[in-house]
Amino acid sequence: MSQTQSRFGPSHDLLKASNFISFPEKPSDILVLCMRVGLLLCLVSSILIALYSAFFTQSQWFVLPTPAHTTRDVSFGDPEPTNISHILFGIGGSVWTWPKRRRYSEQWWVPNTTRGFVWFDSEPKNETGSIPYRVSEDWTRFKYSSSQSAVRIARIVLESFKLGLPNVRWFVMGDDDTVFFTQNLVSVLARYDHNQMYYIGGNSESVEQDVMHAYDMAFGGGGFAVSYPLAALLVNKLDGCLDRYYTFYGSDQRIWACLSEIGVPLTKQDGFHQLDIRGNPYGLLAAHPLAPLVSLHHLDYLEPMFPNQTQLNSLNSLMKAYRVDPSRILQQCVCYDRKRKWSISISWGYTLQVYPYMVPVKDLQKPLQTFKTWRSWRNEPFTFNTRPVSSNLCERPVIYYLERVEEVGKSGGLTIYKRYMVKEGKECDIEDYKRAKAVQRITVTSLKMDPENWRKAPHRQCCEIMDRGSVKNGNLRIRIRKCRARETVTI
Structure with missing residues (x-):
């Protein structure tokens, strides 16, 4: 056995047999040995890194995803919650329709508070009122099949965005005969994160209209809202969409088609009312869904909301409440008045119905069908349940309309x-x-409803008959209040 073998023993023989590392026979071979050891270490490190990476990647399958936030009470990173100053209205009008329809817009527009413009097809020659206006850019270069004005109105969201006004969170579109209830609109929009891409509105009440256009489209007369990030993306696509969808009839359908390409669906919100109905809107308004009233449209095509009043006077009465x-x-x-077996339904600020018999809530919350479908003037179908107006006069309610409204404190x-x-x-x-019928007037008292209620789960409030149900001088008193714990409205 050599001196080297006796020094290192069998381990050295094994290394030599591997032919990968041979122990240096002389000092000049130390450099070669170091290089080979370095290569071996690199190889082992690479294997360990690969094994770690594989294990780490696999372990990610067990990490639960963070839920996305779709609504919020206050704006993340913003100094204040959404208010009326964050909304920019774009009202589609024309120099021909504005003289008559401006009376609707002036009902809800508050100068120096409401932001936005009515957009005309040409420079008006007459006085336009207190609402600012703009004249639309040239829209005649776009293709169309049935309505060229629909192209112009569809571009209002684009032209409103291009104005570059500061502090805009939402672009809200409507027609010049759309009546907005702006405080309720703010309550609705404040629920959503305006930094996300949202498209909010409602569809038509008449099924035939939804079938003809789209169930998942916001009908423009009832108004719809587009958040700023979505508008920023839409304006880069819209002109191309106008030519692609030139066969569509309305501006709202063109907007919907373009948003479909972007991939943003409609967020449906009760309270936007296209009012695609004919006749008397009473039944629908007397059984409003449990949601804030946001808009009314097509009032010129309907009977006045209050009897013996013009449509404008009717709107004035509703706006006072x-x-x-x-x-x-x-x-x-x-x-319910259980002593007399009366059922009472209140549509606050508008009407009250007294049935001299017991009617379940499930029926009272269905609108009486005092109206017909928009296009065909038929009795059905609608996108909500209705109940017929009985031919038996003794099964119809005794109806009361708002006479006066007062603020109490x-x-x-x-x-x-x-x-x-x-x-x-x-x-x-x-x-x-x-x-x-002996009850001539009914007085209803209530505390003001907190707008924050609309950020919570919907819950209809309760009412009770006061003075033990006594009728004094033909007057009955009722109080609206929050329902007590576990309270139900049961016959």
């Missing part, structure tokens, strides 16, 4: 409803019905 308690306007609540409201007098010989003459 709205200004006293914006969040409560048209909100329905139901209570800073936190309360009082509304008085007067019985609607129908023509003689047109009412039921049984005793139960006559006792109900």
